[in-house]
Amino acid sequence: MIQLHYDATEERIRQSESQVILCLQDTTELNFNGQQIEGMGRLSYDAQKGMYLHPTLCITPKRLPLGITDVWQWARGKSKKKEMGIVMSFAKR
Secondary structure (H helix, E strand, O other), X not given: OHHHHHHHHHHHHHHOOOOOOXXXXXXXXXXXXXXXXXOOEEOOOOOOEEEEEEXXXXXXXXXXXXXXXXXXXXXXXXXXXXHHHHHHHHHOO
């Protein structure tokens, strides 16, 4: 489904009269606290559950949005302490 959006964004970029296209990136936390959804990891704190989203939004210098050309999403482990334990165990080898 996302590929159709990428294709449409590329077409809008080709049709744009702008000589410059700005590609803006930012990471966003999607907080799913209180919801029973499998696969969610911790966010800034162990008590927060969710995932991260990092899209690349293309716009013209006149602030006309053209669409998204790339997006990464991921979930961290359940607990920072558990992740640190894994890192420490690899460091000891």
